[in-house]
Amino acid sequence: MNEIATPSPAALDVPRAPALRRYGVPVLVFAAFALAPIAAAQGAEGYILSLLTRVMIFAIAAMSLDLILGYGALVSFGHAAFLGIGAYAVGILASHGIESALVQLLAALGASALFALVTGAISMRTKGVYFIMITLAFGQMLYFLATSLSAYGGDDGLTLPSRSLLFGANLLKGDHAFYYAVLGCLLGCYLLCRSVVASRFGRVLRGAKENAVRMQAIGFAPYRFQLGAYVLAGTLCGLAGFLLANQTEFVSPAYMTWQRSGELIVVVVLGGLASLHGAIIGAAAFLLLEEVLSGYTEHWKMIFGPLLVLVVLYARGGILGMMGGRHG
Amino acid sequence: MADAILRLEGLRKAYGALKVTDDVTLDVRPGELHAIIGPNGAGKTTLIHQVSGLAASDSGRILFDSADVTRLTMAQRVHRGLARSFQITSILPGFSALENVALAVQARSGSSFRLFGDASRERGLNEEAMSYLAQVGLGHRAIIPSGQLSHGEKRGLELAIALATRPMLLLLDEPLAGTGHEESERVVETLRGLKGRYTIVLIEHDMNAVFSLADRVSVLVYGRVIATGRPDEVRANPEVRAAYLGEEAA
Amino acid sequence: QGEKVRVGLMLTLSGPSAVLGQQARDGFNLAVKEMGGKLGGREVEVIVVDDELKPDVAVTKVKGLVERDKVDFVVGPIFSNVAGAIHKPVTDAGVFLLSPNAGPSVFAGKGCNPNFFAVSYQNDQNHEVAGKVAQNRGYKRVYLLTPNYQAGRDAMAGFKRHFKGEIVEESYVPLNNLDFQSELAKLAAAQPDAVFTFMPGGMGVNLVRQYRQAGLADKIPFLSAFTVDESTLPAQQDAAIGMLGGSNWAPNLDTPQNKAFVAAYEKEFNAVPGSYSMHAYDTAKLLDSAVKSVKDLSDKKAVREAIAKADFQSLRGDFKFGANGFPVQDFYLVKAAKRPDGKFQTEIVEKVFDDYADAYAKDCKPAS
Amino acid sequence: MLTVSNLQTSYGPAKVLFDISFEVRAGEVVTLLGRNGMGKTTTVGSIMGLLRPHGGEVVFEGRPLRGQPAYRIAQAGLGLVPEGRQVFPTLTVEENLVATAAARHGAPRWTLPRVYELFPRLKERRSNLGSQLSGGEQQMLAVGRALMTNPKLLILDEATEGLAPLIRAEIWDCLRRLKGDGQSILVIDKTIDALIPLADRHVVIEKGRVAWMGTSAELAADPSVKDRFLHV
Amino acid sequence: MSTTLLIIQTLNGLQFGIILFLIAAGLTLVFGVMDFINLAHGVQYMVGAYLAAAFTAMTGNFGLGLLLALPTALAFGLVLEVLIFRHLYDRDHLDQVLATFGVILFLNQAVKFVWGAAPLFVPVPEILSGSIEIAPGLLYPVYRLAIIAAGLGVAALLYGLVNHTRAGMLVRAGATNAPMVSALGVDIRRLFMLVFGFGAMLAGFAGAMVAPILSVEPGMGDNLLILAFVVIVIGGIGSVRGAFIAALAVGLVDTLGRSFASNILRLFLDSGAASQTGRALAPMLIYILMAAILFFRPSGLFPVRR
Numbered sequence A: 001m002n003e004i005a006t007p008s009p010a011a012l013d014v015p016r017a018p019a020l021r022r023y024g025v026p027v028l029v030f031a032a033f034a035l036a037p038i039a040a041a042q043g044a045e046g047y048i049l050s051l052l053t054r055v056m057i058f059a060i061a062a063m064s065l066d067l068i069l070g071y072g073a074l075v076s077f078g079h080a081a082f083l084g085i086g087a088y089a090v091g092i093l094a095s096h097g098i099e100s101a102l103v104q105l106l107a108a109l110g111a112s113a114l115f116a117l118v119t120g121a122i123s124m125r126t127k128g129v130y131f132i133m134i135t136l137a138f139g140q141m142l143y144f145l146a147t148s149l150s151a152y153g154g155d156d157g158l159t160l161p162s163r164s165l166l167f168g169a170n171l172l173k174g175d176h177a178f179y180y181a182v183l184g185c186l187l188g189c190y191l192l193c194r195s196v197v198a199s200r201f202g203r204v205l206r207g208a209k210e211n212a213v214r215m216q217a218i219g220f221a222p223y224r225f226q227l228g229a230y231v232l233a234g235t236l237c238g239l240a241g242f243l244l245a246n247q248t249e250f251v252s253p254a255y256m257t258w259q260r261s262g263e264l265i266v267v268v269v270l271g272g273l274a275s276l277h278g279a280i281i282g283a284a285a286f287l288l289l290e291e292v293l294s295g296y297t298e299h300w301k302m303i304f305g306p307l308l309v310l311v312v313l314y315a316r317g318g319i320l321g322m323m324g325g326r327h328g
Numbered sequence B: 001m002a003d004a005i006l007r008l009e010g011l012r013k014a015y016g017a018l019k020v021t022d023d024v025t026l027d028v029r030p031g032e033l034h035a036i037i038g039p040n041g042a043g044k045t046t047l048i049h050q051v052s053g054l055a056a057s058d059s060g061r062i063l064f065d066s067a068d069v070t071r072l073t074m075a076q077r078v079h080r081g082l083a084r085s086f087q088i089t090s091i092l093p094g095f096s097a098l099e100n101v102a103l104a105v106q107a108r109s110g111s112s113f114r115l116f117g118d119a120s121r122e123r124g125l126n127e128e129a130m131s132y133l134a135q136v137g138l139g140h141r142a143i144i145p146s147g148q149l150s151h152g153e154k155r156g157l158e159l160a161i162a163l164a165t166r167p168m169l170l171l172l173d174e175p176l177a178g179t180g181h182e183e184s185e186r187v188v189e190t191l192r193g194l195k196g197r198y199t200i201v202l203i204e205h206d207m208n209a210v211f212s213l214a215d216r217v218s219v220l221v222y223g224r225v226i227a228t229g230r231p232d233e234v235r236a237n238p239e240v241r242a243a244y245l246g247e248e249a250a
Numbered sequence C: 001q002g003e004k005v006r007v008g009l010m011l012t013l014s015g016p017s018a019v020l021g022q023q024a025r026d027g028f029n030l031a032v033k034e035m036g037g038k039l040g041g042r043e044v045e046v047i048v049v050d051d052e053l054k055p056d057v058a059v060t061k062v063k064g065l066v067e068r069d070k071v072d073f074v075v076g077p078i079f080s081n082v083a084g085a086i087h088k089p090v091t092d093a094g095v096f097l098l099s100p101n102a103g104p105s106v107f108a109g110k111g112c113n114p115n116f117f118a119v120s121y122q123n124d125q126n127h128e129v130a131g132k133v134a135q136n137r138g139y140k141r142v143y144l145l146t147p148n149y150q151a152g153r154d155a156m157a158g159f160k161r162h163f164k165g166e167i168v169e170e171s172y173v174p175l176n177n178l179d180f181q182s183e184l185a186k187l188a189a190a191q192p193d194a195v196f197t198f199m200p201g202g203m204g205v206n207l208v209r210q211y212r213q214a215g216l217a218d219k220i221p222f223l224s225a226f227t228v229d230e231s232t233l234p235a236q237q238d239a240a241i242g243m244l245g246g247s248n249w250a251p252n253l254d255t256p257q258n259k260a261f262v263a264a265y266e267k268e269f270n271a272v273p274g275s276y277s278m279h280a281y282d283t284a285k286l287l288d289s290a291v292k293s294v295k296d297l298s299d300k301k302a303v304r305e306a307i308a309k310a311d312f313q314s315l316r317g318d319f320k321f322g323a324n325g326f327p328v329q330d331f332y333l334v335k336a337a338k339r340p341d342g343k344f345q346t347e348i349v350e351k352v353f354d355d356y357a358d359a360y361a362k363d364c365k366p367a368s
Numbered sequence D: 001m002l003t004v005s006n007l008q009t010s011y012g013p014a015k016v017l018f019d020i021s022f023e024v025r026a027g028e029v030v031t032l033l034g035r036n037g038m039g040k041t042t043t044v045g046s047i048m049g050l051l052r053p054h055g056g057e058v059v060f061e062g063r064p065l066r067g068q069p070a071y072r073i074a075q076a077g078l079g080l081v082p083e084g085r086q087v088f089p090t091l092t093v094e095e096n097l098v099a100t101a102a103a104r105h106g107a108p109r110w111t112l113p114r115v116y117e118l119f120p121r122l123k124e125r126r127s128n129l130g131s132q133l134s135g136g137e138q139q140m141l142a143v144g145r146a147l148m149t150n151p152k153l154l155i156l157d158e159a160t161e162g163l164a165p166l167i168r169a170e171i172w173d174c175l176r177r178l179k180g181d182g183q184s185i186l187v188i189d190k191t192i193d194a195l196i197p198l199a200d201r202h203v204v205i206e207k208g209r210v211a212w213m214g215t216s217a218e219l220a221a222d223p224s225v226k227d228r229f230l231h232v
Numbered sequence E: 001m002s003t004t005l006l007i008i009q010t011l012n013g014l015q016f017g018i019i020l021f022l023i024a025a026g027l028t029l030v031f032g033v034m035d036f037i038n039l040a041h042g043v044q045y046m047v048g049a050y051l052a053a054a055f056t057a058m059t060g061n062f063g064l065g066l067l068l069a070l071p072t073a074l075a076f077g078l079v080l081e082v083l084i085f086r087h088l089y090d091r092d093h094l095d096q097v098l099a100t101f102g103v104i105l106f107l108n109q110a111v112k113f114v115w116g117a118a119p120l121f122v123p124v125p126e127i128l129s130g131s132i133e134i135a136p137g138l139l140y141p142v143y144r145l146a147i148i149a150a151g152l153g154v155a156a157l158l159y160g161l162v163n164h165t166r167a168g169m170l171v172r173a174g175a176t177n178a179p180m181v182s183a184l185g186v187d188i189r190r191l192f193m194l195v196f197g198f199g200a201m202l203a204g205f206a207g208a209m210v211a212p213i214l215s216v217e218p219g220m221g222d223n224l225l226i227l228a229f230v231v232i233v234i235g236g237i238g239s240v241r242g243a244f245i246a247a248l249a250v251g252l253v254d255t256l257g258r259s260f261a262s263n264i265l266r267l268f269l270d271s272g273a274a275s276q277t278g279r280a281l282a283p284m285l286i287y288i289l290m291a292a293i294l295f296f297r298p299s300g301l302f303p304v305r306r
Ligand SMILES: Nc1ncnc2c1ncn2[C@@H]1O[C@H](COP(=O)(O)OP(=O)(O)OP(=O)(O)O)[C@@H](O)[C@H]1O
Pocket: B015, B018, B020, B038, B039, B040, B041, B042, B043, B044, B045, B046, B047, B087, D125, D128, D131, D132, D133, D134, D135, D136, D137, D162
């Protein structure tokens, strides 16, 4: 055996992208979000903030999906259901006069986690495309349930009296305050997901994605880890739903159509799978492109569609792959 | 025999009308290297699947370390000390060789429901994993993504992963398949080194390896054990010659 | 001559219901064009955006209209769920929202808002027309058919407000259902005196054609709202002839302004205008009158009062606003017909309500 | 019949074949020998058009084949038993055999009954799916499948891996009979001793180059070759 | 709930199921057999309907229109295959999802660009219009019977094609290991291209067949695409037989559920509550059915063994 046969433990790390790439892109992304309001102050501030807030909310939703899709190969086609659960938690409580953000948030997260636990436990019995479709089924059931809730507006949805109250005060009312609250949530989710992915738990999750039988043969029960990840992802997406309701001050079944779930998948793949910040970039690219293109022509989808195709054909690994900043 | 570490009692498995394993009764003694040979399609791999828990048995019992493990999941059996390798290489191709092994170490050391802390920097896991890689001569390949290893190296990795679960009993399904002379000699040496420290059930078609390593040999034909005994006994058995060895071994 | 007037049109311009948005856009633009590109004598800039029928998209885009484009008025939307979403951001910003179609009940009663005007109707009213007609004609047993969503359920409630006979069956189909064969089988089996349906867009096209194919059109009277109109007739064609609907207008309404409008619209867009175009056209005229009478558009109170006066000649004839910002107007029973030139349109059969206000207006306590 | 000259192939940036030249004459059995990872399978892949060689030439019966799609090359008369079995998992045994069967060059020598005769085990498992075969059965199936295309030149890459000694002997026996019929064969295998009496000539590959070439007699006479290149 | 009604509704369910099958069959072929997730399958259905509408308007005859629409749909599928899809076969499923999603966006808008946003009109062909009495007092539209017949024909044809022809075997083989198939002398690319075109044509055929009874409008394929996925998943991906049975099951459950859910619930609940729950439940039924089937049979009813 030669001299590198037993490297020192410090050198045992898996090869990684250089630190600049690893941390550079996410730092840039967050810096851009943090500074955007300053730039926005020059123009239509409320509009730009609202647009970027929407981007960040969808980034949270997409990132939560990336956690199970990119790292666990669990393609959920019903992920928008959690957006709906989070939003309806706000809407339903508010319509009964409970406007405390804390209570609403707890309800949103709790309900999302519970829904994820129950449907996940059932869905996990299946694999691959069957998993895709059974999650769709649960998403659709919830969607139809929401449309039949006449007391809460049915298909028309319901308007919130105001944004959720923090400590009894309307602290989230201002566009700036809300923007930074959402940015805080995004950062929090990102750091949490980063940590989870690198942790022991995340490693098992990734392993189960590559070869579940092998994982069993070394003593893991992948089911429990995958279910755990599913619940976590659902809960985070519930947070996104909570924020979405507050941003639009409106709640509607339209938040949880299958098209929305599909868009979330598209956003994740577009940005670059299994990188977390890829989901943020994907959300930004998707929503901003939509906004910009639709400003030019009514037929903007005839430009947007082919763009997506080109990304797939010529940029493996989504936008991140195109930037060459992909790793992991 | 009371001192058997693994005892199979009347194990059966059928796929449709095909009885793949048929009333297999077998004892494996602690510390021995027990080879199972037999024609292609005799049910050897299936038997390993049954013992390791990958395939459910139709009937019969599996006693391991004096406990009935017939109904346990694969993961539970691993935790009790039963490890296996796969005939068709089964690794995590996107993970480095080291991480493949480190995961196996992780599986039995502490909870894996930890959401924080970078697992790939856990010294304890890495150092132990490294030692298993070194045992199979892959120390210098630790940080290569395992999908890029050569066929023979993958077979070695497969073995290292099994070792990392710190098994009492190793089930090895054709560890030599596809390895060249040089590499297969190395694997045989490794096995020789493991012998005595672990109880090993070895499936192989390489008769040189089998007869030089095994303490005892069982012969499986059409799902039934037709002979068990010391290598020279089995080699001389005319039934075995007719069904499996042919004249090559003569 | 003041500065430019800015108007944002927020309409559904993509997806299956895009026709409705297009009709409204065209109607509005036609009026502006006829007025020489001006509203109230001032230059006008019209910014059109597509809400994609997604409430959250609409919220962001409407903020763009209000804050980036600094519009004085938002005209829109087509659908009630979008109205629910954009109502607050627009009115809170002190901008006027004028709806050329959606007139949800939430904003007609307790939730009325001084900055919101429906230039169309309250959603229930066309259904009420159908219910009233059924009652007047003495139908005893009526079969109701609607998509299973909020607007559908509201429609049924609207119908029942004036109809006191027996409802044989309230049949709900999934939204975007396109095949009515099984409903029609049920319907035929029930043998009602009449059927009432609210089946907008492509659903209405299919229902009407299948109703005709099943041979029911000549047996059971077909009452409807938003089902047989100028947006669906091009696809329904002969199948719809003779089918009845409730409406506040029809292209053949006999006023000089209306005749000129229909002729101009057909010339410009090669299609018969529907009520969506008419409402949007009226909205432009309404804005014209309001802008003309105020000096300073930032004087919201003056603008509000000017709009509320509704000092313009509506294509519908009589038109005024109630205290809740919803119209008080006449309603008609209309019938689909083929014109001599081969095109299809709805035509007025009879007036059902005169100067009719909606049922929620009494709950509106204007704050200002 | 088959002439390979100066073949060069890379996987991405990694060059694996530097200079491979040899030929197989009609009716001959030729082996490719070499340790693990020396480029034998890569050579076969390059000949078959499964990989894209970037230099050199492959000529079969006077037709240049390099750069042609794989199916053209196969249609020209090359039949492959690939490394690692690669039977079609979702097809039954019988379907695996007949799906790509062909008789492009006159009356077929290999038909379903003949293949079943060669491998009775396959006949027993004829309606099993490919994925439900044992490793060895899959190997037999791969051989049978290649024979069913009635190739002029049969290429076997590790065709006896994982086979029981008895079956392995049978396959050698089968090759011997094929050779007797005048079948040209290119074999890669680890068990050289069985191959020496069977093959006419041997080509030893070392790190992407031909390191030694010669007849069975020459190989038997020169033990240093085995020692140096094959570590036997 | 009379028996006549039950029979009629059952026929309607069958007819709906048959349409679903026509779409699902192409999808299951392309997806199950070639392992390619083609979300654009729904727009191919839409394109078929538009082509039928356009050609019918042009020739004034639905039969001729259909005859022209089919090869055009095939050609259209082939063009898509060559331009886009063939570059995606060896890609990840998710890449395929993204790309075909882009195709959906484009085509949905493109038909609007070409034919306008308003629904198009296609008359029922003269000879197939009207109803026949299939039992005393039981009238049923001839055209719908024709759809059922056409669907059954296609089902039989497909089943034979996939399971009992060399082409079928080769396609299945190519799905798992395309290079190997070509190394055995088969031009797998061309074969895939044909399968794809054939699948597109089937979807187009379904679209053309429904054009006279349903309105032809942009986006008409989107919801059917989802239902088609439901069907092939219930049936077991890649199984034509499974798709057939599942399509009929979904068609029947949906149709009968919508008509009778409230009636059945009335046995347990009071009338108001029953119709309300029935209404809420009816649209969920097929999804409940799918979830239940996948719960007990995680790979569908007729899993293709791998
Ligand atoms: N999932 C399955 N369904 C049906 N038959 C199967 C299945 N798996 C294996 N078999 C059959 O069971 C028999 C035994 O297979 P097994 O893999 O155990 O053989 P083996 O002894 O390991 O052979 P080899 O030495 O060739 O690897 C074979 O005939 C095979 O075709």
